[in-house]
Amino acid sequence: MTYDASAEREGRPGARPAADPTFWGRLTGWGPYHVLMRIATASPRRQFAILAAFPILWVLTQHLGPMLQMLRVSLTDAYPVAPGVEQSFTLENYARFFGDSIFWMPFFRTLTFAAVFTFCTLVITYPVAYFLARHVSRRNQMLFLLLLLIPFWVGEIVRTYAIMILLGNTGAVNMVLRFFGLIDRPIPFMYTSFSMGVGIVYLTALYMLLPLYSALEKLPKSMNEAAADLGAGAWTRFRRISLPMTIEGISSGCTLVFLISTGFYATPILLGGPSTTVFAETIAGFFHVAGDEWPTGAAFATIMFAAALVITAAFQRLMNALRKGDRT
């Protein structure tokens, strides 16, 4: 068998490889395949084009396409278009949002709730992540982390239902409080912003915990020890060392949790009440009725996505500024 390996590499197949009994050997030895491959690898440029065409087409049509189509529908007066009717562009769907408090109240409520729940998640998971990263031996770390990952595999609806059982009037919390004689009648936890918060923190905690954990893990331990030797107390060490050094983890965790929190639909329905209607329910309402309302729903969804993006972008800028300010 003689063939010129360098010619092969440059895309000019010289002699064919000797007969190879495996599937791939037979395929490469097969005439039509050989011709096709020679055409495909004729130049590095063509080779790249063949590799890149499908992924780029996919992200444009499947990832960007739905968002663009949503934007387009939000600017039309009717969708789907009835036959024989001219479709016209309008901003009325957006104007409708500002015209009625029944629309913008849930919108601001959703953003406020998402911000508050994100902050709660941060405060709850930070010490947990700190403990895992700094006070658990390497060997046990994975085990301790896995323990928290298990419930994460369970779906949104099932976990929401679990919270309903926990907080109901005849739920576990009320039962325990009554058993110890702390209350006479059950506390109505359910269908309030409290139950919604417990549920959403429960669902999002791991998205916060993992970025925090990986940020804290990178923190050199010697820094804390040096600070302690120099007389810094626990609070000072946290405020002056851990917190500034993990701002990146905090920033990405909060962004993720905030975006996820704004998108919940089933959890607010099941855990919330009439006073805690979120914007997701408002948006969904336009899709349960006749198709006429689709453009309004699309406009509202666009408003919400834009707001969520603006807020997270502003938040990340703020965090970046904080980090840079700390380094100087």
Place this chain on the structure above:
Amino acid sequence: MNNRPELFRGNRIFLACIYWAFVLYVFVPLILMVLMGFKDSKFIGFPIRSWTLDWYTGVFADAEVISTFGYSVAIAVLSTLISIFVGTWIAVLLEGRKFTGRGVTFGLTVLPALVPGIISAIAFRIYARYLGIEPGMGAIIWAHAVHNVPFVVLVVMARLSTLPKSQIEAARDLGADPLVAFMRITLPYLVPAILGASIFCLLLSFDDFVRSFFLGGYDPTLPVLIFAKLRSGMSPEINAIATVALVLTAAIGIWAERFTRRMNKEN
């Protein structure tokens, strides 16, 4: 572990308490939910005075639940196959290659993972109608597949970045064309990442509610069925269904975790 544990002992105990309290917060609701499935009464609530397995026998005899289960599994498997195929291809394009528009392509690749659930569902619903896809199994598979692609790309890219380039070069020197080099060197190297990502996609799809809800036809997936039953009232029957789903997903999750760890150790 601290080299000088005596220094941070007080903190350590305090943080350990928080950790275990958090473990309780994460586990207690699920344990209570499982226990409630064994209650011998239609009424959800504590205390549980007598126990029964009737709810479970009822669930396994319920043809609707069984077919919903199969429907959800079929959707998960088919959407995962698409996600893996597309995600691996995108990862191969993006990892270690510099080209104009790479940043934009990467941004667009992760976009579906960042869009809040309800907005993603609405956008898919509108786009499905635009493409002429009827609500139903096909639409759900398509939406899940698109939504899960970013996770596959990230996992596969991480693995791909550790692939020794010399192996590919050696294969090419020995006369393998790019496709054969990919199929015989790159792909086998990616197997652990692909398996890990598959499990992740399967669970994401199986657990997904909002996309299944907005893109579904008359047949519900398992989370949609549980949601519908919950809206008409709580009952231990729902606990039994949810527990079966919980045991299955948690078991697959734990198994996958161990499996990927073992694969990583071997390599």
